[in-house]
Every structure is written in structure tokens, then in C-alpha cells.
Amino acid sequence: MEKEKHLLKHVQALTKIGIALSAEKDINNFFKLVLDEAIRFTNADGGTIYTLSEDKRALDFKIICTISTNLRLGMADTAKWPSVPLYDDKENKLFKNFASYVAHTGEATSVKDAYNQDIFDNSGTKKYDRNNNYHSKSMAAIPMKDHENELLGVIQLINALDEEGKIINFNEKHITMLTSLASQAAIAFTNKNLIEGLENLLYQFIKSIAGAIDRKSKYTGGHIKRVATLSEMLSQKIQKDKGYYKDLAFSNDELQEISIAGWMHDVGKITTPIYVRDKAKKLETIFDRVELINTRFDLVRTIILKDISCLKNNSTKEDLEKLLKQLEADREFIIKANTGGEFMKDEDLERIDMIFQYKYSSNGNDYFLITENEKINLSIRRGTLLPEEFDKMREHAVVTHEMLGELTFPKKFRNVPRYASSHHEKLNGKGYPFQLDADQMPLQSRIIAIADLYEALTASDRPYKKGKTLTETLRIMALMVKDGEIDANLLDLLIDSGLYLEYAKKFLKHQQIDDVDIEKIKAMYH
Ligand SMILES: [Fe+2]
Ligand SMILES: [Fe+2]
Missing domain, CATH: 3.30.450.40 (GAF domain)
Structure with missing residues (x-):
């Protein structure tokens, strides 16, 4: 007993x-x-x-x-x-x-x-x-x-x-x-x-996929890595914050969950066609079609020059020379319109249409300068993407949601799909893909959203724009807070903790790092 x-x-x-x-x-x-x-x-x-x-x-x-x-x-x-x-x-x-x-x-x-x-x-x-x-x-x-x-x-x-x-x-x-x-x-x-071994493997796998997606684009290399890093840095700042977030502390699991969501946020881009993702010029498909147009201009120019030499085509030399001048001006205009850097006015679109309608006839042959599809692309008012290409680009957020939704994450990381796929949502419900509003956007999603934005604005490797300076970037973000798109407290934290500068010193070109008038920026949204 x-x-x-x-x-x-x-x-x-x-x-x-x-x-x-x-x-x-x-x-x-x-x-x-x-x-x-x-x-x-x-x-x-x-x-x-x-x-x-x-x-x-x-x-x-x-x-x-x-x-x-x-x-x-x-x-x-x-x-x-x-x-x-x-x-x-x-x-x-x-x-x-x-x-x-x-x-x-x-x-x-x-x-x-x-x-x-x-x-x-x-x-x-x-x-x-x-x-x-x-x-x-x-x-x-x-x-x-x-x-x-x-x-x-x-x-x-x-x-x-x-x-x-x-x-x-x-x-x-x-x-x-x-x-x-x-x-x-x-x-x-x-x-x-x-x-621990499985979690390490999961992390390595996630980073390797992110690296592959970053490498797929010749322009945005490093975007995912930088967004993940900035998300991690932001959540660390929240841990240490003595202001608005003083009562908030993420557990280690929660910190890791944010990090994984940061690494996975653009995984949906795996299905975005590269010609859309990297469309640097309006006429770009797998190559820049402006070269085709250039060849057509050259051809018409050669024929006009020939016509001048024998004055065949029932035209005067002056007329033809004027035409030649106009041709070169149009060529320059098209090359500029192709860049997508500026907003296209109504008269610009009319001019593109005139060039599209234009035809030079000589010896019974008709020569045109741009095709209809080229006209449509050149007429994009802002940026380089057509509406359908824009939709395709935005689709990556849904694909991220679907892809991650199919994975069975460990319970402690179960929110990764939600946090990762909502980085393009806006607090005022005007974002995508699900038009979530402030109540539906947890802090973790807001962190990744603001990290994605800060990276995108400051990145200097995008196809058709230079990296903005810190002042330009923070001004845009201040306006976005004012419009109810992003979280005011997180922007405060980014500024007050000095993270905006810490990040800049790590990833930005020195000419982007200017002296920011913090008070002026803050006055824009406070
Ligand atoms: Fe994205
Ligand atoms: Fe992103």
C-alpha cells in the first residue's frame, strides 16, 4: 500500500x-x-x-x-x-x-x-x-x-x-x-x-518566396523586404512608446505574426503579369513600342525628303518642309507623352488623336504614324497603366488574401492572411480589395499599410518616378491622414519616434533626406 x-x-x-x-x-x-x-x-x-x-x-x-x-x-x-x-x-x-x-x-x-x-x-x-x-x-x-x-x-x-x-x-x-x-x-x-525547426523553415520559405517576387521585377527589387523590415520596426516602436500606445504591448507571437504578414503582404503579385507590374512607359508591353513609332516617323521623313528632292507629290518645297518640321515636333510630343510623368490635358489627347488620324500619301501608298492601340495607351491621362491594367495590378491584394487563406497557419499566426491582404485598404473605406473601414482594420493591418506606403513613396527604384524627399513623402502622408485614409497615431509614431529618419538613413539616397519641418507637417493633420 x-x-x-x-x-x-x-x-x-x-x-x-x-x-x-x-x-x-x-x-x-x-x-x-x-x-x-x-x-x-x-x-x-x-x-x-x-x-x-x-x-x-x-x-x-x-x-x-x-x-x-x-x-x-x-x-x-x-x-x-x-x-x-x-x-x-x-x-x-x-x-x-x-x-x-x-x-x-x-x-x-x-x-x-x-x-x-x-x-x-x-x-x-x-x-x-x-x-x-x-x-x-x-x-x-x-x-x-x-x-x-x-x-x-x-x-x-x-x-x-x-x-x-x-x-x-x-x-x-x-x-x-x-x-x-x-x-x-x-x-x-x-x-x-x-x-522551432518548422517555424524556421516556414520563415525561410516565406522569405525565399518574397525574395523571388522582389527579384521578378527589375524595378521594385527589395520592396517586400523593406516593407517587412519597416513593419517590424514600427511594431517595436509601439512596444517602447510612452505616448499614445503606452498601454499596448504585443506578445512575441504577435510581433512575429506582424513580421510574417509583412513578408507575405504582396505574395499575390506572383500572378501579376510583369509587363503590368513593370510598365514604365505607356507604350511598353514586353518592349517599349515607342521604337516602332520612331521607325514609322523615320520612314515618313525619308519619303517626304525624297518627295522634296523631286517635288513630285504636287506639293511645294515650302509645304513639305513645313510638314517635316511638324513631323519632328509630333515625334517629340509622342516621346514625351509616352513617359507618363505628367498629367495629360484635353488638348494633349486631341493632338494624339490628330497624329493617329494623320496619314501621308505618296506614290499611291499611305503611311500612318500610330495604331489605335498605341493611341489608347498614349492617351492615359496619369501614370502608365490602362484602367484594365490598373485592375490587374490591384488584383494582387485579392490574390494575397486567397493564397494565404488556403494555408493552415499555426493558431498563433492565424491572422496573417487578414493582416497581409489589407495593406491597400483605407480607414475611410475607399481602399481595396474589400473596402474595409476603420472598424475592420486592426492595428496590425494599419502598420503594414503605412509601411507599404512609406516604402512606395520613398523608393527610388520605381519605373516612372523618382524617390520622393522626406518632406514630400510626409506631406503626402499628412494629407492622407486628413482625408481619413491612414492612421494619424501611426504617422505620429513614425515621426515622433524618429523612425522616418532611421529608416531613411538605412534605405534612402542621401539627396532624399532633407530637413523636415515637423511642426509644419503635423499642423497639416492635427
Ligand atoms: Fe500591395
Ligand atoms: Fe507592397
Whole structure:
């Protein structure tokens, strides 16, 4: 009966530890929990946890605790400690240390007196004792092994104490319990490693896709990376903010969720045709058709010149020369209209139509200058995109939503599709793709939206515009706040925290970094 009771207590203790271990997210706390439990159960004076190094050739110190000397070192302190080697240069196994001995034998082992035993070389222990004014006597060490019996690390305990504080041996009960604890810890540690490995893989995969999308465009290379970086920087500033966001703190998972959403925000661009995404000139398809038009102008010019020389075509020399002059003026006008840099006025569109209608006839042949499709493209009033190309461009936000919606993210990242796909939404409901309004836009979406905007305005690698200066950029953003499009508090944070400049110094050309009159900018929207 007594034995059963004891067993029950043992199982209960282990279950409790098992639950605590699998719930503990921080690896440092995790090791602390394991060691505290091992010390508590054996009433030892201290202990150490080692894990197998990445190259599997040594044991790394993770955590050390000695109650009587009030010593407690966590991973941050032990990182500088030299690891315990498991092999020498000639690949011989080293048994110079109790932990390395147990690591090699794979057996839970205890010794009554570290100074009087012949199973391991105790010079290391003696040296430690000398340096720390300590005396190691009874010792126990248990290997932590995973489900494939691979060594993960070693839990080592020193000086088991009786109720009066006298050093006693580690007994069989201790070893049994420690073995169960080590096995629990090993399972939890393996799970943690697996989860961490999968999360790393997820991150690497996400970044590699983002990199591929960035590289696909010859102009916007680095956009996604910069937006993700700025989103991360913004959320860090929120953490530290002592003003409007002082009561807000993102958890580590939430910070990671924002970062992933930042990296994924333009994943839908994978389906945007490159001739739309990179359409630098109005006449651009897979090449700039202005060259075709140039050839046509050249042809008409040559024919007019020929006609001048023989004055055939029933025209006077003056007429033809005037025509030639007009032709060159029109050519220049078309080249300028093709750039998409300026707004096209009504008379510009009329002139394009006249050039489209124009035909030069000579020797029974008709020569035209631009086709109907070229006319339509040249008549784009602002920018270089036709309405249907604009729609195609905007489609990427829906595609982002759909693509990410098809993925089963871990629960803690479940909002990634929502945050990522709403970066073109506006607080006043005039954005796309879903015309969300302020109530439907969480802070995380607003962060990515403002990061996307700041990057886009300041980027100097876009097809048809130069990167704006800081003043120009912040003025536009101030106006957008005034129009109810973006978050005023986030723009405040971008400015007040100095992030606008911090980012600029990292990514902008020095000629873009001008002296911003902050008061003037703020007065625009406050
Ligand atoms: Fe986008
Ligand atoms: Fe973007």
C-alpha cells in the first residue's frame, strides 16, 4: 500500500512537470524548470544541465545552480563557458568529466564520492571546486535522449542532502525519478526543437518566396523586404512608446505574426503579369513600342525628303518642309507623352488623336504614324497603366488574401492572411480589395499599410518616378491622414519616434533626406 501510494505521488509529480514543460515556451525557463524539479526531488545542493552541441562533439552548459553558494547561471551567462569536449583530435572518446562519461555510456550513473571513484577523471571537478570554494561529493547524472535514443543532453546533480543537510548518496529512488524526469524533458525538448525547426523553415520559405517576387521585377527589387523590415520596426516602436500606445504591448507571437504578414503582404503579385507590374512607359508591353513609332516617323521623313528632292507629290518645297518640321515636333510630343510623368490635358489627347488620324500619301501608298492601340495607351491621362491594367495590378491584394487563406497557419499566426491582404485598404473605406473601414482594420493591418506606403513613396527604384524627399513623402502622408485614409497615431509614431529618419538613413539616397519641418507637417493633420 505504501509502495502504491508512493508510486501514485511519483506519477502525479511527473504529470505535473510534463504539463509545465510542454507549456513552457521560453527555453531558458524550460531548463530552469527541469533543474529545479530535479534538485527539489533529490534534495540536492545543486545541478547542471548540458545539451549536446550542434556539431555533436561537446556538451554545452545551459544552466547551473548551487543552492549553498547562491549560484544561479542561466543561458546568457553560461554561453561564454567553454563546452565539455566529448572527443579529442583523434576521435577518441573523452571521459574527463562526469557529464561526458554519462553522455558516452548513455546510462544514468551515480557516485558516492567524486574524489574517490575510478569511473571518470575527476580533475575537472576538483578544479571547479577549487575555483568556487566548493566540495563535490555525491553526484548523479542522467542522459536526456530523444525517441530515437539519440543523446540530447545530460542532467547532472551534486550533493544530495538529508534532512539535516548532511551529504548522502543519490539512491535508487532518486535515479528512477530522475530518469523519468529526463525522459519527460527530452520529449518536451525534442518537441520544442521540432516546432522551432518548422517555424524556421516556414520563415525561410516565406522569405525565399518574397525574395523571388522582389527579384521578378527589375524595378521594385527589395520592396517586400523593406516593407517587412519597416513593419517590424514600427511594431517595436509601439512596444517602447510612452505616448499614445503606452498601454499596448504585443506578445512575441504577435510581433512575429506582424513580421510574417509583412513578408507575405504582396505574395499575390506572383500572378501579376510583369509587363503590368513593370510598365514604365505607356507604350511598353514586353518592349517599349515607342521604337516602332520612331521607325514609322523615320520612314515618313525619308519619303517626304525624297518627295522634296523631286517635288513630285504636287506639293511645294515650302509645304513639305513645313510638314517635316511638324513631323519632328509630333515625334517629340509622342516621346514625351509616352513617359507618363505628367498629367495629360484635353488638348494633349486631341493632338494624339490628330497624329493617329494623320496619314501621308505618296506614290499611291499611305503611311500612318500610330495604331489605335498605341493611341489608347498614349492617351492615359496619369501614370502608365490602362484602367484594365490598373485592375490587374490591384488584383494582387485579392490574390494575397486567397493564397494565404488556403494555408493552415499555426493558431498563433492565424491572422496573417487578414493582416497581409489589407495593406491597400483605407480607414475611410475607399481602399481595396474589400473596402474595409476603420472598424475592420486592426492595428496590425494599419502598420503594414503605412509601411507599404512609406516604402512606395520613398523608393527610388520605381519605373516612372523618382524617390520622393522626406518632406514630400510626409506631406503626402499628412494629407492622407486628413482625408481619413491612414492612421494619424501611426504617422505620429513614425515621426515622433524618429523612425522616418532611421529608416531613411538605412534605405534612402542621401539627396532624399532633407530637413523636415515637423511642426509644419503635423499642423497639416492635427
Ligand atoms: Fe500591395
Ligand atoms: Fe507592397
